[in-house]
Amino acid sequence: MMNLKNIAIIYLFGVLAFSCKQQNKAESSKEEGELIFARGEMINNENFTGTAWLNNLVQADSVNQIAAGSVTFEPGARTKWHLHPAGQIILALEGVGYYQEKGKGKVIIKKGEVVKCPADIPHWHGASADTAFIQIAITGREKGETVWLERVTDDEYNSIK
Amino acid sequence: MMNLKNIAIIYLFGVLAFSCKQQNKAESSKEEGELIFARGEMINNENFTGTAWLNNLVQADSVNQIAAGSVTFEPGARTKWHLHPAGQIILALEGVGYYQEKGKGKVIIKKGEVVKCPADIPHWHGASADTAFIQIAITGREKGETVWLERVTDDEYNSIK
Numbered sequence: 031m032m033n034l035k036n037i038a039i040i041y042l043f044g045v046l047a048f049s050c051k052q053q054n055k056a057e058s059s060k061e062e063g064e065l066i067f068a069r070g071e072m073i074n075n076e077n078f079t080g081t082a083w084l085n086n087l088v089q090a091d092s093v094n095q096i097a098a099g100s101v102t103f104e105p106g107a108r109t110k111w112h113l114h115p116a117g118q119i120i121l122a123l124e125g126v127g128y129y130q131e132k133g134k135g136k137v138i139i140k141k142g143e144v145v146k147c148p149a150d151i152p153h154w155h156g157a158s159a160d161t162a163f164i165q166i167a168i169t170g171r172e173k174g175e176t177v178w179l180e181r182v183t184d185d186e187y188n189s190i191k
Numbered sequence: 192m193m194n195l196k197n198i199a200i201i202y203l204f205g206v207l208a209f210s211c212k213q214q215n216k217a218e219s220s221k222e223e224g225e226l227i228f229a230r231g232e233m234i235n236n237e238n239f240t241g242t243a244w245l246n247n248l249v250q251a252d253s254v255n256q257i258a259a260g261s262v263t264f265e266p267g268a269r270t271k272w273h274l275h276p277a278g279q280i281i282l283a284l285e286g287v288g289y290y291q292e293k294g295k296g297k298v299i300i301k302k303g304e305v306v307k308c309p310a311d312i313p314h315w316h317g318a319s320a321d322t323a324f325i326q327i328a329i330t331g332r333e334k335g336e337t338v339w340l341e342r343v344t345d346d347e348y349n350s351i352k
Contacts, residue, residue, distance in 0.1 A: 066284055066303050087282065087305045094278040094307055096257060096331055117255040121248065121327065123227055142227050144248045146255055166282065168329055170257055 065164075066123065067100040077178045080107030080156070090171035097171055103127065103163045108156025108187060111179035113149075116170030120145040120155060127163030128187070129155045136189055139163070149173070154182045226325075227284065228261040238339050241268030241317070251332035258332055264288065264324045269317025269348060272340035274310075277331030281306040281316060288324030289348070290316045297350055300324070310334070315343045 070085025081104040090097040100123070108128070120129065122143045129145050130136040132152040139145060139155075147153055157163035169176070231246025242265040251258040261284070269289070281290065283304045290306050291297040293313040300306060300316075308314055318324035330337070 067282075068303070088280050088307055093309045094280065094331070096278075096280060096329060098280055098282065098305075098329060117257075119249050119255065119257060119259055121228075121259065142229070144259075146249055148254045166327070168257060168259060170255070170331070172333075 103157035115173035124164035264318035276334035285325035
């Protein structure tokens with residue numbers, strides 16, 4: 031009788047602990063799945079290194095010359111060096127990324143931070159080496175399209191300067 | 192001896208259950224507090240009705256003619272009717288809002304949705320009646336500043352057309 035009671039107690043402890051763990055796990059999964067904007071299509075062109083995704087939220091057109099897109103970079107993924115004739119604004123929505131302008135040091139960008147990239151300045155951006163990065167890129171198209179330049183080398187990507 | 196053991200078991204059950212509850216509560220609070228962009232300053236001007244907050248993320252200047260700001264509307268809060276000489280893009284980050292262009296029906300905007308407001312078209316936006324709304328507003332300034340018009344009446348705000 032006593033053994034049966036002990037077994038029942040141990041069983042209940044187990045159920046309670048497991049239930050608690052499952053509940054937390056479900057909440058974590060929900061957070062991960064609750065992206066504000068869908069990550070869109072995987073980018074398959076030579077202007078990006080590594081795995082990145084693009085959701086074109088707004089196309090520039092005759093109504094409005096501004097384009098806005100959500101870009102998701104897996105860890106290590108980045109753009110080539112490039113420039114925008116009318117500049118670009120980057121809003122960091124999630125994770126940790128890198129940003130660098132030609133001739134300057136690499137900057138770490140975190141969720142909630144904003145970068146204003148001047149017109150015609152070569153730069154690159156992407157995820158940090160170990161954390162994915164989601165950004166909204168806002169680009170004026172009134173002065174022309176993005177100009178793509180050379181690849182970001184691993185040395186440039188990994189520099190700690 | 193047996194009583195002591197039972198008391199200990201009941202106590203341990205209580206600790207485990209309480210710990211589980213606290214953990215979930217902490218995660219929920221963290222979610223609520225984890226805004227991507229700080230809500231900024233409360234808006235104290237006659238162009239808004241109700242309680243709204245503005246975080247000017249990017250100012251338009253000679254480097255870049257695009258302004259971007261995060262606006263948080265408490266339920267019921269909204270702008271006056273207004274127009275933008277170069278149009279506006281609204282990215283819905285959180286909650287449920289309303290958007291209406293002059294002469295058209297009121298549209299419900301939800302987290303993850305995007306509105307492209309044409310140049311010179313009078314419109315208003317704000318939170319829905321019972322849910323707060325957070326938006327990023329992206330506004331080209333190259334053709335001039337926002338023109339503010341009349342207040343949105345309660346009839347307009349509550350219309351279900």
